[in-house]
Amino acid sequence: MQTLEITRPDDWHIHLRDGEVLRHTVADASRYFGRVIVMPNLTPPVRNLAEATAYRQRIEQALPSTGNRLQPLMVLYLTDNTQPGDIAAAAASDVVYAAKLYPAGATTNSDSGVTNIEKLYPVLESMEKHGLPLLVHGEVTDAEIDIFDREAQFIDRYLRQICKQFPALKLVLEHITTADAVQFVSESGDNVAATITAHHLLYNRNHMLAGGIRPHYYCLPILKRNTHQQALIAAASSGSPKFFLGTDSAPHARNRKETSCGCAGCYTAYAAIELYAEAFETAGKLDKLEAFASFYGPDFYGLPRNSDSIILQKKSWIAPEQLPLGTDTIYPLRGGEQLHWQLA
Ligand SMILES: NC(=O)N[C@@H](CC(=O)O)C(=O)O
Numbered sequence: 001m002q003t004l005e006i007t008r009p010d011d012w013h014i015h016l017r018d019g020e021v022l023r024h025t026v027a028d029a030s031r032y033f034g035r036v037i038v039m040p041n042l043t044p045p046v047r048n049l050a051e052a053t054a055y056r057q058r059i060e061q062a063l064p065s066t067g068n069r070l071q072p073l074m075v076l077y078l079t080d081n082t083q084p085g086d087i088a089a090a091a092a093s094d095v096v097y098a099a100k101l102y103p104a105g106a107t108t109n110s111d112s113g114v115t116n117i118e119k120l121y122p123v124l125e126s127m128e129k130h131g132l133p134l135l136v137h138g139e140v141t142d143a144e145i146d147i148f149d150r151e152a153q154f155i156d157r158y159l160r161q162i163c164k165q166f167p168a169l170k171l172v173l174e175h176i177t178t179a180d181a182v183q184f185v186s187e188s189g190d191n192v193a194a195t196i197t198a199h200h201l202l203y204n205r206n207h208m209l210a211g212g213i214r215p216h217y218y219c220l221p222i223l224k225r226n227t228h229q230q231a232l233i234a235a236a237s238s239g240s241p242k243f244f245l246g247t248d249s250a251p252h253a254r255n256r257k258e259t260s261c262g263c264a265g266c267y268t269a270y271a272a273i274e275l276y277a278e279a280f281e282t283a284g285k286l287d288k289l290e291a292f293a294s295f296y297g298p299d300f301y302g303l304p305r306n307s308d309s310i311i312l313q314k315k316s317w318i319a320p321e322q323l324p325l326g327t328d329t330i331y332p333l334r335g336g337e338q339l340h341w342q343l344a
């Protein structure tokens with residue numbers, strides 16, 4: 001049987017949610033990830049150091065008592081009211097590792113997001129000064145812009161300007177979905193990087209829309225055409241340190257997705273590294289998985305790489321069709337279908 005030993009990976013973009021569901025989301029993320037960058041889009045969002053510290057405590061209380069000890073790295077949610085002082089306090093802590101820009105209305109729980117990006121510039125200046133990375137959900141929100149063009153438009157309208165104005169700001173364009181994003185990140189300085197999800201490597205919009213509409217493939221930014229998928233696979237497996245693992249595992253109860261207006265988000269944390277291994281193997285680039293999953297993320301954040309390892313084996317299994325999510329149930333991505341890798 002084929003096996004693969006890699007340095008323990010981290011997840012640089014995950015949604016653990018809050019309350020009842022933490023016991024399930026945290027248990028899944030804890031299986032082998034060393035650290036997780038925890039998204040702050042709760043209601044209300046995680047806006048300052050005090051709220052991040054309290055949220056981290058709730059996550060820590062949900063950690064399984066045995067096995068690998070997951071380390072949650074917290075993120076502030078930027079709003080129109082965020083002050084440079086919030087950034088300074090967060091950057092000086094050992095709790096908060098980044099701040100997240102959600103354009104208001106762009107995605108799940110982004111109502112409190114930023115309505116005018118230029119007005120955020122004093123905050124970005126403070127982040128540049130304190131070395132706190134800016135994580136970006138990069139989509140414009142104008143109703144008239146086609147949903148498949150929203151990422152590319154955001155790059156042209158906002159990101160180029162931000163990078164020009166704050167040349168030393170560490171910036172991660174999250175869950176990239178287009179060749180345009182790959183090109184932008186590749187051409188930017190070392191301070192600009194991107195996360196890539198497993199589902200954007202494995203799927204394109206045909207999987208979601210051809211032969212029937214499949215709500216469990218619906219996430220934001222939305223799956224694009226297959227040429228973009230190919231560009232993402234090439235970037236992730238290129239050996240460039242600018243592209244690293246971020247699952248964007250985003251659970252929504254099954255009845256919130258299988259409905260007339262379903263939520264955006266795919267749940268992959270139950271089998272994340274297994275799905276990535278499949279994507280890299282299909283590309284013939286399994287040798288590039290370790291650096292993408294375990295090296296480039298900590299390198300970018302200025303943190304040490306994990307010192308232990310995990311072992312994957314090539315062995316097919318059927319993913320569960322349903323998983324518990326607090327008192328609800330969730331349909332995980334690939335549920336009921338074959339997966340080709342598993343943890344030894
Ligand atoms: N990716 C998604 O489709 N959804 C995420 C939000 C996000 O990361 O944009 C969620 O919180 O559900």
Ligand SMILES: [Zn+2]
Nearest residue numbers: 107137220221
């Ligand atoms: Zn997002």
Ligand SMILES: [Zn+2]
Nearest residue numbers: 015039248250
């Ligand atoms: Zn996300």
